[in-house]
Structure formats: structure tokens, C-alpha cells
Amino acid sequence: MPTYHYRCKNCGYDFTEHQSFDDAPVTVCPQCHEEQVRKVYSAVPIEFKGHGFYRTDGAKSK
Structure with missing residues (x-):
């Protein structure tokens, strides 16, 4: 249930x-x-997990 x-x-x-x-x-x-x-609105924390979120996680250059 949301708070x-x-x-x-x-x-x-x-x-x-x-x-x-x-x-x-x-x-x-x-x-x-x-x-x-x-209601009081605030920023929602975002957590990036896994591969594909960083420049070094992309495809290998030839």
C-alpha cells in the first residue's frame, strides 16, 4: 500500500x-x-541496477 x-x-x-x-x-x-x-510531493529516488546504464556498458567499438 502506498504511503x-x-x-x-x-x-x-x-x-x-x-x-x-x-x-x-x-x-x-x-x-x-x-x-x-x-499532499506534499517530493522527488522519488531512482536506483539503476544491472548493465546498460554506463558508457562503458555499451557495445564494443571496432
Whole structure:
């Protein structure tokens, strides 16, 4: 199940929720109970494994 990071624009409370893809996004802050919650987006780490990602992994030159 994916984990989503949320932040309340009213009180600044940061929290995470484990939600299914089918679940509706959280809109009410669990701390101040205002409807000021927004998802926080961040960069996703990418890990390159295996062959073919470096210049030296390509075909041999003749």
C-alpha cells in the first residue's frame, strides 16, 4: 500500500497515511480539524541496477 505525505495549510501539521489507490485523499487535518490538507510531493529516488546504464556498458567499438 502506498504511503502519502500530507501537510495542513492552517496549522502546519505534517503526517503520513497508508492508503490504497482507490481511497479518497485526506482533506481534513487530524490535529486542527480544518479542511486545509494538501499532499506534499517530493522527488522519488531512482536506483539503476544491472548493465546498460554506463558508457562503458555499451557495445564494443571496432
